[in-house]
Amino acid sequence: MKKLYQKCMKFALEHEWIVIILFIAFLLRIPNVFEPYWYGDEAIYLTIGQAMRKGIALYSEIIDHKTPLIYVLAMVTYTQFWFKLFFIFWGMLSLSLFASILRRLRVSSFITGLTTFFVMLLTTLPSFEGNIGNGELFVAGFVLIGLRIFIETQFFQSLAEQKPPKYTKTDRKLLFLSGFFFGLGMLTKVPALFDAVAVGWIFLNALLFSFSRKNVFSVLMQGIWFGFGVIFPIAVSILYFLGVGSGSDYYSFGLAYNFRYSGEFGFPFEHSLLVFLYSMKGKLLILSLIGAFSLLYKKSISFLYRFGFVWTSLAFFASMLSSRPYPHYLLQVMFPLLFLLGISLSLRKVIAHLLSGGLGISMIATLFLFHFGLYPTVSYYQRFFRYAFGTISVEEYRSQFNPLMQDTYHVANFLQEKTVATDRIFVWGTNPMLYALSQRSPADRFTVSFHIKDFDAFSSTLENIQKHKPTYIIVMNEEQDSFEELRAHISLHYTLLESLQYMKVYRYVQ
Numbered sequence: 001m002k003k004l005y006q007k008c009m010k011f012a013l014e015h016e017w018i019v020i021i022l023f024i025a026f027l028l029r030i031p032n033v034f035e036p037y038w039y040g041d042e043a044i045y046l047t048i049g050q051a052m053r054k055g056i057a058l059y060s061e062i063i064d065h066k067t068p069l070i071y072v073l074a075m076v077t078y079t080q081f082w083f084k085l086f087f088i089f090w091g092m093l094s095l096s097l098f099a100s101i102l103r104r105l106r107v108s109s110f111i112t113g114l115t116t117f118f119v120m121l122l123t124t125l126p127s128f129e130g131n132i133g134n135g136e137l138f139v140a141g142f143v144l145i146g147l148r149i150f151i152e153t154q155f156f157q158s159l160a161e162q163k164p165p166k167y168t169k170t171d172r173k174l175l176f177l178s179g180f181f182f183g184l185g186m187l188t189k190v191p192a193l194f195d196a197v198a199v200g201w202i203f204l205n206a207l208l209f210s211f212s213r214k215n216v217f218s219v220l221m222q223g224i225w226f227g228f229g230v231i232f233p234i235a236v237s238i239l240y241f242l243g244v245g246s247g248s249d250y251y252s253f254g255l256a257y258n259f260r261y262s263g264e265f266g267f268p269f270e271h272s273l274l275v276f277l278y279s280m281k282g283k284l285l286i287l288s289l290i291g292a293f294s295l296l297y298k299k300s301i302s303f304l305y306r307f308g309f310v311w312t313s314l315a316f317f318a319s320m321l322s323s324r325p326y327p328h329y330l331l332q333v334m335f336p337l338l339f340l341l342g343i344s345l346s347l348r349k350v351i352a353h354l355l356s357g358g359l360g361i362s363m364i365a366t367l368f369l370f371h372f373g374l375y376p377t378v379s380y381y382q383r384f385f386r387y388a389f390g391t392i393s394v395e396e397y398r399s400q401f402n403p404l405m406q407d408t409y410h411v412a413n414f415l416q417e418k419t420v421a422t423d424r425i426f427v428w429g430t431n432p433m434l435y436a437l438s439q440r441s442p443a444d445r446f447t448v449s450f451h452i453k454d455f456d457a458f459s460s461t462l463e464n465i466q467k468h469k470p471t472y473i474i475v476m477n478e479e480q481d482s483f484e485e486l487r488a489h490i491s492l493h494y495t496l497l498e499s500l501q502y503m504k505v506y507r508y509v510q
Contacts, residue, residue, distance in 0.1 A: 017113040018099050021120050022092050028124050029088045031384035032131045037080055037408070037433040038401035039132055040448070046083060046436035047447050049074025054422065056441055059241065059249035063445045065257040068237060068250075069187040070135050080436065087133040090141050095120050097144035098335055102342050104151055105160060105304060111345045119338040122331075127374040129328035135189035136331035142188060143195045144335065146181035149174055150199060155206070155222050159303050165206040167218055172225045179229020187233055190258040191318035191332060196230055198311035198336070201291060205303065208295055267323060268371055278323060278369075287317055305352050308340035309359065316363060325370040333363070404431060407500040411474060412437035414505075424468045428486060429476025431503070443470040449479055458483060465489065472497075473506045 037043055044064050051062045052075040058068055077083040095116060102112040123137060124130045130137070150156055153174045158166040182199065185192030203223040207216060241250035267275055276282045290313045294306040315336045319329040340359075344352045387397040398405035408431060415425060415438040424443040427434050432447045444464040446452045452461050462485050465473075473494055494506035 015099075017109065018096065018116065021099075021113070021117050022095060024117075025092055025095060025120050025124050026088070029091065029131070031381065032088065033081060033084045034384065034387070035080075035084070035131070036398040036401055036405050037412075037437040038398070038405055040430065040432055042080065042083070042133055043432040043436040044447050045070055045074040045133070046078070046080060047432050047442065049076070050078060050436065050439055051441040053078065054441060057244060057246055059253050060244075060246040061445060062442065062447070063249070063253050063451070064447065065253055065451075066135060066189055067187045067254050068241075069184060070138060070189070073138070083133055087137070091123065091137060094123075094137070094141045094144050094335070097141070097148050098339070101144065101148055101151060102339070104148075105343075107342050107346050111342050115338045115342040115345075118341075119334050122334045122338075125377045126380045127327070127377050128330050128334075129375060130331065131380070132328060134328045134331065136328055139185045139188045139192045139195075139332065140335050142181045142185035143192060146178045146185070146195075147199070149181065150178040150226075153178075153222075156202065159202065159206060159209070162303060164209055165215070165219060165222075167222060171222060175222055175225040176229040176232075179226040180232055181229075183230040183233040186230070187237055190255070191321060194314040194318040195311070195332075195336075198307070198314045199226065201294070201310045202307060204291075205295055205298075205306070208298075268325075269369060274369065278320070278366075283317055283320070287313060300351060301349070301355075302343075302347060305340070305343050305347055308336065308343045309355060311336040312340045312359065316366075320366065320370075323370065325372045327372060327374060330367075330372070337363075402433075404433070404502050407502045408433050408437060410500070411498075411503065411505055415440055415472060419471055424470045425472045425474065426465055426470045427474045427476070428483060429474075429479040429503070431474070431476055434474060443468040449476075449482075453482075458485060462486060462489060469493075469508060471508050473508075475504045475506065477502055477504065 037046075048058065048062050048064055048071045052058055052071060056062050058071060064071070073086065074083060077086055098119060099112050099116045102115065103109070107115075122128060122130070123140070151160070153171040154166050154168045155171050155175070158164065178199075179196070182192065182196040185195060200223070203219055203226070206219045206222075209215075238247070238250065241247050241254075267278060269275070277286070291310060294310050298306065312333065315333045319332050322329075340356060344356045383392075383397065383400055386392045387394070392400075395406055398409065402408075412434055415434075419425070419438075419440060421439060423440055425435070425438070425440045426443040428449055430448045430450060435442055435447060444452070444461045446455075446457065446461065452458060465486070466489070473490060475490070490506050493508060493510055495509050496504060497507045498505040
């Protein structure tokens with residue numbers, strides 16, 4: 001124990017700037033743990049994770065549209081408190097990895113500290129929903145682990161030093177392990193694919209650096225080892241779901257639905273040039289030009305800068321894949337963007353600053369064009385301090401996050417008293433928080449009404465309700481007229497137990 005303490009103190013003294021940044025991040029994240037069950041996506045993760053722990057099969061018996069790892073995490077943590085606590089740990093690990101990557105690439109301590117501090121603010125504060133355990137920040141951790149391993153290869157180090165690519169036998173293991181973590185990122189959220197593509201650019205760059213038959217074969221072998229690493233966890237997940245009889249549902253909802261999701265949102269503008277530039281074809285054309293430029297224009301710009309530029313561009317493309325103006329999508333961009341900034345500041349070259357500035361202006365223009373709005377930060381912490389010091393009640397604190405909270409907590413407490421853990425309930429509307437808070441699983445595969453509407457799954461939903469006979473059905477007031485068959489079923493088999501401001505509670509009678 002004494003030796004461990006001495007090692008920790010030695011590390012803290014040698015890296016005091018990262019210790020200070022991590023401490024600030026920890027302080028800023030304390031209010032996260034005290035948030036109520038108010039946020040829909042987190043509640044969906046927990047609802048599905050709780051159902052999985054009860055033996056309900058993911059994708060075939062309960063559905064969302066993400067790859068499985070985030071639901072596995074929710075299954076392990078089970079409650080929001082532990083989910084948030086792990087999220088805080090994961091965020092601090094990501095910051096440490098980011099700083100470690102820059103220092104390993106010989107970026108100065110000052111620039112590393114500066115960029116780490118800013119990426120900490122951007123991914124921690126509520127402005128971009130950094131307080132929420134969204135998939136983007138879990139993905140970032142896996143990507144940074146993979147990248148940290150990747151830069152230890154002799155292959156990468158030789159390219160970083162502007163030398164022809166070299167290889168060692170150890171590289172194969174490192175490349176496979178690096179790819180494995182990128183694969184885990186994709187199993188958390190599909191857009192992590194574009195982080196892996198950024199690493200794929202490195203292999204293309206190596207091919208062009210010293211073009212010969214021997215070099216082509218060697219680079220391809222290194223790329224294959226990395227590719228095997230990426231594919232391995234994904235292949236294991238496919239085999240698992242095939243083995244439990246959920247293979248087709250995994251493909252439909254966990255994998256293929258992401259491509260459908262990316263094309264469902266329209267543009268908030270009509271100018272033909274803008275529509276083309278932000279269409280899938282336009283974005284792919286821009287990415288192709290950036291990729292070609294970064295591969296061909298290598299004499300005046302370092303390899304590390306070109307990699308950072310490509311990585312940031314791909315991450316931004318991934319964040320805009322669906323053209324939805326959700327701030328948390330931009331969290332995927334923060335680490336590559338600040339990586340690029342750190343490399344750019346280290347180079348002190350005008351062309352690097354101009355390119356970075358151009359990319360930054362393009363990103364800011366996109367935020368304005370798509371009407372991205374940032375969430376309030378100061379009021380978030382003011383609200384927490386008022387709650388912590390007793391200025392406002394717990395009910396007021398919860399309701400300031402989401403007006404549904406008072407009714408949701410009231411009904412959740414009632415359900416926990418009147419039902420057992422294996423009982424099913426059904427919520428018609430968008431209130432997955434009620435499932436997660438009461439720890440009662442839905443009677444249907446879907447956790448929210450907009451998914452039922454999206455898939456036109458009214459008939460199958462009614463069949464599941466008739467099959468499971470949920471003890472209680474909760475109808476959100478804004479949804480009460482949009483599912484006539486459900487209303488008819490409720491009128492025959494349920495009685496109104498309680499009518500609240502935002503929802504009605506019905507109890508099964510026969």
